[in-house]
Structures are given as C-alpha cells and as structure tokens.
Amino acid sequence: MPESKPDAEADRQKAMAAVQAMFQRYHLLSAQRPNDHIDFDREVMRNMKLVDAGMDGSVEFELLITPSYSNLNNVMHGGAAGVIFDMSTTTALCPLAQPGSWEFMGGVTRTLNISYLKAVPIGTTVRLKSKVMSVGRQMAMVRGTMESLDGRVTYCTVEHHKVNAPVLEHMRAVRVDWDEVFEREWGVREGGGTFKSKM
Structure with missing residues (x-):
C-alpha cells in the first residue's frame, strides 16, 4: 500500500533531521579544534545546503563551486570532487x-570511484544526489551524481x-x-547498549 502524504512528509522530515544531525555534530567537533587547524572537508561541510532526504537512504544537496575548489583551468579540481562526493554520499547513510x-560519519571509505564527464566552471551551483544502493551491517555502497x-x-x-x-x-x-530521538527510537540506554530492538 502506498504511503499517505502526511506519512511521507513525516518520513522526509525525519530523514532530513538525521542528515542535519551529522552536520551539527561535525560543526561542534570542528569548533573544538585549534584555531589554526583546518580540516580538509570543512569547506564542503560549511557550504553544502540540504535540499531533500529520504528514509530510503537518499539525499540531495546544492553546493556553489567556489574558487577554493578550482584548478589552474578555472574549473573544479578533480580532487575536490573526491571530498565533495565523500561527504555528500556519506550523509545518505544517516x-x-x-x-x-x-x-x-557512516564508517570509513573503502573505495571512491569517480567518473568525470564534464568540467564544472567555477561559480556554478551544482545539485548533488546520492542514493544508498546496498547496506548491510559492515558494508555499504552509495551512488551519486553531480548535476x-x-x-x-x-x-x-x-x-x-x-x-x-x-x-x-x-x-x-x-x-x-537528534541523539535523543535516535536513542528513543532504538531503545539505546545512555552510555551505550540497548534494552530493546526495533527490528
């Protein structure tokens, strides 16, 4: 039976809250670093704008490709795509x-395979779409596009x-x-461990 509109919107809001929680924790942790410490992914995490998310493991962002991501040809550097995709696809697991x-942060990267199809001019706002294709207890695979x-x-x-x-x-x-919502849903006790399973 298809999901009703109120249920679908509630799921969308829940998925977006789960994704936003990753950003909130990232920014809180980043603020604890020494003033002269700049994390490689900070620019991406500060500037990705969440557009949509789903409980099916899908997420969409918009990101302005600024000169910080450029190469000498005044287009986005291929290495910048790596960190942008790393962060945007990881959030689909939230x-x-x-x-x-x-x-x-959804675990650690095993492989990140990028196909470059067309150069992204600096000053372009792109749409990042990600979708979890497979997820288990230890391995996951996410596909994404930059459009x-x-x-x-x-x-x-x-x-x-x-x-x-x-x-x-x-x-x-x-x-x-979000931690309280997550713990309540999954029956997690403060300090770790669970007292019931949602499954």
Whole structure:
C-alpha cells in the first residue's frame, strides 16, 4: 500500500533531521579544534545546503563551486570532487543508521570511484544526489551524481563503498538533539547498549 502524504512528509522530515544531525555534530567537533587547524572537508561541510532526504537512504544537496575548489583551468579540481562526493554520499547513510551501524560519519571509505564527464566552471551551483544502493551491517555502497540545477548536465558520477566503523568516543560525547530521538527510537540506554530492538 502506498504511503499517505502526511506519512511521507513525516518520513522526509525525519530523514532530513538525521542528515542535519551529522552536520551539527561535525560543526561542534570542528569548533573544538585549534584555531589554526583546518580540516580538509570543512569547506564542503560549511557550504553544502540540504535540499531533500529520504528514509530510503537518499539525499540531495546544492553546493556553489567556489574558487577554493578550482584548478589552474578555472574549473573544479578533480580532487575536490573526491571530498565533495565523500561527504555528500556519506550523509545518505544517516537515515539508515542503527546502534553500532552507520552512525556519525557512516564508517570509513573503502573505495571512491569517480567518473568525470564534464568540467564544472567555477561559480556554478551544482545539485548533488546520492542514493544508498546496498547496506548491510559492515558494508555499504552509495551512488551519486553531480548535476546542473536543471538536471540537464551531469558533471560527474560516483560509486562509494564504505566499511562500518565504530564512532570514536570523543565524537560520541558531543551531543546533538537528534541523539535523543535516535536513542528513543532504538531503545539505546545512555552510555551505550540497548534494552530493546526495533527490528
């Protein structure tokens, strides 16, 4: 039976909250770093704008390709696509997270395979679309595209394979509002462990 509109919107809002929580925790952790420490992915995480997300493991962002991502040809550097895709595809796992699986930052990258189809001029705002194609307890695969806003141009595509990894304790200690929702849904006790399973 198809999902009713109110249920579909509630799921969309829940998925978006799960994705936003990753950004909130990232920014809180980043603020704890020394002032002269600049993380490689910070520019991406500061500037990606969430457009949509789904409980099926889908997410969409918009991102302005600024001169920070450029090469000498005044187009986006191929290496910049790597970090942009790494962060945007990882977020697709947020709505699918379970205790011990695909929590904050969705594990670690195993492979990130990018196909470059067309150069992205600096000053272009792109649409990043990601979808989880396969997810298990230890491995996941996410596909993504970087497109023009009107969807007529696909600049590059990605296939991102991830391996689940535990959240580091100092990262888990940084709390965001989503943690309470997540713990209530999955029956997680404060300090770790579960007292019931949603499954």
